[in-house]
Amino acid sequence: KKLSEKKNLTSKEIFDVIVNILNGNCSEIFISAFLISLLLKGENIDEITGTVEALQSHSIKISPSVNLPIIDNCGTGGDFLNTFNISTASALVASSCNGVVVAKHGNRSSSSLSGSADFFEFLGYDLNTESKLVIQSIETIGFGFIFAPKFHPGLKNVSKVRKELGLRTIFNRIGPLCNPCTNLYGQVIGVSDPILLNILPKVIPILGLKNALIIHSHDGMDELSTCSKNTIIKVSYQDEEYNFNKLILEPSELGMPKCSLNEISVKNKLQSIMETMRVIYGIKSSKSKENIVLLNSAALLLTGNVVNSFKEGIPVVKESLDGGAPQKKLRDFINKYGDISKLEDAEKLL
Structure with missing residues (x-):
């Protein structure tokens, strides 16, 4: 509703939404509406930060041991x-x-x-x-x-929608x-x-x-x-x-x-x-x-x-x-x- 009124989400709000998407708890209709509404409003720093944190929380992390940067x-x-x-x-x-x-x-x-x-x-x-x-x-x-x-295995739950939309969503950014x-x-x-x-x-x-x-x-x-x-x-x-x-x-x-x-x-x-x-x-x-x-x-x-x-x-x-x-x-x-x-x-x- 906030997005339809072109209101910004807090980082916590978008974090919770993205986590539910990554966990497979959202329908394709919801995901489509969410991504398009966010795109039309335009993402701000809190929304980008919250999305990054959500994706990282569900990623397979690595920590190579090297002496160089x-x-x-x-x-x-x-x-x-x-x-x-x-x-x-x-x-x-x-x-x-x-x-x-x-x-x-x-x-x-x-x-x-x-x-x-x-x-x-x-x-x-x-x-x-x-x-x-x-x-x-x-x-x-x-x-x-x-x-x-x-x-980022959770991305499989949004890949079909992203492909069908054919638009640059927050996941690209x-x-x-x-x-x-x-x-x-x-x-x-x-x-x-x-x-x-x-x-x-x-x-x-x-x-x-x-x-x-x-x-x-x-x-x-x-x-x-x-x-x-x-x-x-x-x-x-x-x-x-x-x-x-x-x-x-x-x-x-x-x-x-x-x-x-x-x-x-x-x-x-x-x-x-x-x-x-x-x-x-x-x-x-x-x-x-x-x-x-x-x-x-x-x-x-x-x-x-x-x-x-x-x-x-x-x-x-x-x-x-x-x-x-x-x-x-x-x-x-x-x-x-x-x-x-x-x-x-x-x-x-x-």
Whole structure:
């Protein structure tokens, strides 16, 4: 009733509703009405916070034991620009540099042609890998993939409705905030809706992250773009308090030529996966695709306090890419936790 009158819910009220949805206590009609009413009203910080807390309370949590900062990069999706798997490639490149471990939280595509789960599944990774093996992967390889539906089993009770609605609901907005890794150090969170630049930074202290970059490109991507300027909200925990700083990043100032969206877009799922692999493998890749991955990889190193600036980070990730470290990282990952024959089949298509 409150939502129909466009009144805000308290974090406790929405927490209780989401918990009931996750427990399978709500009908599909109720879930549809609830999500649409919330969408039409517009979510506020309390509603987003309450939803995150509800989802986290029902997640399968992991706590890898590592000496390096554990970081993640994940976006809300919703830009519908049909770019390749930029964040996935960036996660692999960053994890191949010394200084950080990546716990990549992701899902199948909702608005893009291929999501991170689509990419890894095509290359032979078992999306239903048990949590203890995901932990082992993070601890031994320095990279792990956390498949959202596996670690948030309650989402199955809302998946059908979300798919049939075909709308960007609150679950899309809070997805990047729900990594079940309890000792996550930092995160790069991409948003396609600039309104979230004012909301999501306020959630970071609740998550307990030490560093976060909330990013939005002026061409609408939930990634850092080399096609336009980018707005970044940097959240950092220092001297027992959180600091918030707004930055405007112009890639050309880092020596990266401006490109067009056509240069980084793809036409279908297979092309998206192949172009992502080409960047990771450093072969037959366009300079525009490589540059946007380098930029987003540097953001991850910045979040992990490996470097102090994008200018410092880009040469570090480029050296790793040129040396073949991301390719080795991907092969090790699939060889130990997937079907290497599928990766080898994909390599033949490059």
